[in-house]
Amino acid sequence: MNTKDVLDAFEMLDTWEARYELIGDLSRELLPVAESEKTDANLVKGCNTQTWLTGNLTDDDPPLIEYRADAETPLVRGLVALLLVPFQRKSPEAVLETDPRPYIAGIGLAEHLSANRRAGMEHFIERVFQIAQHLRRQ
Known part of the structure; x- marks a missing residue:
């Protein structure tokens, strides 16, 4: 799924119960x-639930980042998948130019998360950018 697909799906799903089901599918x-x-080294610092994130460049021309992630709980795995949508399979430069705030606002995610989960989301996105910065130098 790309960001437009996710935003369209969230708009069509009128309850958060249905949206959480989509997050689980993601x-x-x-x-x-x-x-x-x-x-x-791959643990996202600042997340209450253990969450790992790593990424590698593909052999494409130009090289794209493929992020790989996992978390201890199904909900957090789904949230991680949702947060990776705007960044997955983009060049390091494109990732670093991506502002995820409109996407997050468009799905209404921040206001449906606890303060701890919102902080974890911010740490996760920070780690996405750190990986892109590292891979840009390669």
């Missing part, structure tokens, strides 16, 4: 993190 689209990658 978790199945996550590229998996290998057990060997579930290290402190």
Whole structure:
């Protein structure tokens, strides 16, 4: 799914129960993190639920980032998948130019999360940018 697909789906789904079901479905689209990658270096600091995020460049021309993620709970895995939509399979430069705020506002996510989950979301997005910055230098 791309950001437009997600925004359209959230607009069509009139209850948060239905939206959470979609978020759960998105978790199945996550590229998996290998057990060997579930290290402190790939742990997203600031998340209450253990969440791992890593990324590699593809062989495409130009190279694109493929983010891989996992979390301890199904809900957080779904939220992670939802947050990765605007960034997945973009060049490091495009990721760094992406402002996720309109996307997050468009789906109304921030106001439906607890303060702890909102803080975790911000830490997760910060980690997305850190990975892009690192991969841009390669």
